[in-house]
Amino acid sequence: MKHNFKLIEPKWQKRWQESKVFEAADFDERPKFYGLVEFPYPSGAGMHVGHIKAYSSIEVVARKRRMQGYNVLFPIGFDAFGLPTENYAIKTSTHPRIITDQNIEKFSNQLKKVGFSFDWSRVIDTTDENYYKWTQYIFLKMFEHGLVFRDTALVNYCPSCKVVLSNEDSQGGKCDICHSDVVQKSKTVWYLKITEYADKLLEGLADVDYPKNVKQQQENWIGKSTGAFVWFDVKGTGEKLEIYTTRPDTLFGVTFMVIAPEHPLIDKYADQIGNMDAIEAYRTECTKKTEFERTQLVKDKTGVRIDGLTAINPLNGKEIPIFIADYVMMGYGTGAIMAVPAHDQRDYDFAKKFGIDIIEVIRGGDIAKEAYTGDGEMVNSEFLNGYTNKKDSIARVIEEIKKMGIGEAGVQFKMKDWAFNRQRYWGEPIPLIHCPNCGVVPVPYEELPLRLPDVENFEPGEDGESPLAKIDSYVNCKCPKCGRDAKRETDTMPQWAGSSWYFLRYIDPHNDQAIADRKKLEYWMPVDWYNGGMEHVTRHMIYSRFWHHFLYDIGEVNTPEPYAKRSIQGLILGPDGDKMSKSKGNVIDPLDIVEDYGADTLRTYVLFMGDYGAAAPWNDNSMRGCKRFLERVAGMTDLVSDDPSTQKLETSFHKTIKKVSSDIEEVKFNTAIAALMTLTNTIYSAGALSKEQLEIFIKLLSPFAPHLTEEIWESLGHTDFLSVSAWPEYDESKTVDETIEIGVQINGKVRGTVVLPTDCGKDEALAAAKADEKIASYMEGKTVVKEIYVPNKIINIVVK
RNA sequence: GCCGCUGUGGCGGAAUUGGCAGACGCACUUGACUCAAAAUCAAGCGGGUAACACCGUGCCGGUUCGAGUCCGGCCAGCGGCACCA
DSSP states (O other): OOOOHHHHHHHHHHHHHHHTTTOOOTTOSSOEEEEEEOOOOOOTTOOOHHHHHHHHHHHHHHHHHHHTTOEEEOOOEEOOOSHHHHHHHHHHTOOHHHHHHHHHHHHHHHHHHHTOOOOGGGOEETTSHHHHHHHHHHHHHHHHTTOEEEEEEEEEEETTTTEEEOSGGGGGGBOTTTOOBOEEEEEEEEEEOGGGGHHHHHHHGGGSBOOHHHHHHHHHHHOOEEEEEEEEEETTTTEEEEEEESOGGGGGGOOEEEEOTTOHHHHHTGGGOTTHHHHHHHHHHHHHSOHHHHHHTSSSOOOEEEEEEEEEOTTTOOEEEEEEOTTSOTTSTTSEEEEOGGGOHHHHHHHHHHTOOOOOOBOSSOTTTSOOOSOOOBOSOGGGTTOOOHHHHHHHHHHHHHHHTSEEEEEEOSOOOEEOOBSOSSSOBOOEEEETTTEEEEOOGGGOOOOOOOOSOOOOOTTSOOGGGGOHHHHEEEOTTTOSEEEEOOOBOOTTSGGGSHHHHTTSTTOSSSSSOHHHHHHHOSBSEEEEOGGGTTTHHHHHHHHHHHHHHTTSSSOSOSBSBEEEOOOEEOTTSSBOOTTTTOOOOHHHHHHHHOHHHHHHHHHHSSOTTSOEEOOHHHHHHHHHHHHHHHHGGGGBOOOGGGGGGHHHHHHHHHHHHHHHHTTOHHHHHHHHHHHHHHHHHHTOBOHHHHHHHHHHHTTTSHHHHHHHHHHTTOOSOGGGSOOOOOOGGGGSOSEEEEEEEETTEEEEEEEEETTOOHHHHHHHHHHSHHHHHHHTTOOEEEEEEETTTEEEEEEO
């Protein structure tokens, strides 16, 4: 047979679609498998080869599972709210709804051309009102449970996008959308209390199968630290200044305190502060610094002493000065620290610059040169003197400060609450109403969805005001509680809202009574295997795990963790080894490859390129090698024979079944394909194979190259789909050859090989080795010291 | 600075977890077919040698009959976090 991909690929895609062979069946008695891939943002540019690689992994697993007799749910949808569409809408004066529909249409067609076995009856679109109704529903549930709050604080703000960003959306001080520098701005924003779930998100990691680096990155992001809160009296005010520290056992080494420039203590006692002018000047200066400047000036500490306010060390009653300095952040801990210059480098640098005392309380370093942060004997610390173990001294001091009522043990997280509103049009409207009488009132559940109104102009207002604020008919409403005139919240939800629960909607996409039917949720959840990119580990994955834990707590879902297993795909780089980008002109369009080489070649190649989790450059020649391989597979149909000699291939077949089966489970698609190539070479050398053997071969290949293998299956006389035929079984005893060639070493160096019966005994093996002429020559005139024989592996003869 | 990952031919990458390093694919060389080219088929392909020897998995040392794999110490690259108290 010839591999005529242009003919067969559309043919099978049509048949799969018409027969609904990939549609999942709820409550089927077969075991279930829920395979998930990160649904795409339908951009105007269409699909990227990265999408193909990302989807091909679960595609292969899903196809294998179906053949193994599982009831498989492998869905796809579109995460379609977001800025790129909105910006394109502004540029072209087209409604985002129209653009989104066009892009979804384009993406769907492209996905179908690659032959992915998605269940197209369950497609979701996060911008569909019947979908975002439930996004709003979950939001209101969170509101109801006190997880939504409003606060005025310093937030990440992107001046270019004119939008408030969450911590996750401004990693490294850059806007996630346009990559320009984020500034800190005081704003009143809506938060989701994700920090309330910090511990659950951390502990949940113990129960899931994620790659190590994924777990570690999430742990870092959550950033739990344990320590203590300590309250310092501010002399003459009755005020307690609360600090957080991980080393409360260094309390006797405190020689000053530092509070963040934004700390409320300053304004509260402004009239007692003698140098308010200097302090105000410093505060102004701080707000002008960009994130970049702050991180670049790490060594150069700045600050101002607050005249008129001094603190008292609660352990020894010593008076200590208070400074403001921007190396202390309002956003972490309490915005105030006790400074122990002898044992913290930042405090040390500050103390040196301002001429403050440095008191050693832990021995082991040289505090004349630098701060000592290691372990050692405690000194100058009264009741702590003599402790040498940090754990013990911390435990002791916590006990003591608790007794004295001056502090307590505590934990802190780096993770911050999720700034949840965006001053944008193309997002889910936030279903809250501001009533002058009742305060913030939720839109009643029965009024959901709160629909996005039509507007003329999608541009945000000058001071970062949402476009929705300009529509009086939307803004003005009646308070659901008291019935008086009220105003709607006009901001929308962030990009990540819709994707925080989408995997639940696939389970019951058309349900208008609930997120999804409870029984169906219990049947399908959790997601058995979720593949995606590293870039979502500290955004989408954290957010969606948070929402899911919440839904579990209120009894809406049956598992705390949404994803049982996670895998990560590595980037496909351009042929030049650089990241693909339009400006570099090194972008490979997957549809061009489908057109010129076929979908089966594309699919096989993206998985054959290398280690699935690692980045690898695209290589046209290497891709053609995969096409050549598929052509050789097509050619096997001409080798089918009932000649008894084909029985000699049996061992190779059993080995290959075993290898391909296990490699797919271990995300080693490259070696699974390599094994099939090796078997192809073996078959061609043999010159013939049986019909049954060819059937096994195409079954093993079908998850990778489903079109060609369906075609061969049909040509062999089958009228059913290969895609749902039974996955081949292997017989362990038949995976072993009768004879095996092993290496023979003299003194650890390979000097020859010998062919032995499998599992041959030691005497026989050594005799065979010594009979070898070359081996014998190496042993001549030497005495044998030791003989090592590992069956089926190696012979090593040590001589002197 | 802290944490994590990775270093193997000309290239992408294998190696049953301590047992013949370089599977499979690409590139390359030679041959067959062809007027010729492409495609295809056959053979070769880490360095080195006429052939052996010998040298080879980032570097230095160690354990072992035997190390890409284990241990100790470095070096380089990538990713994440970062004045986190």
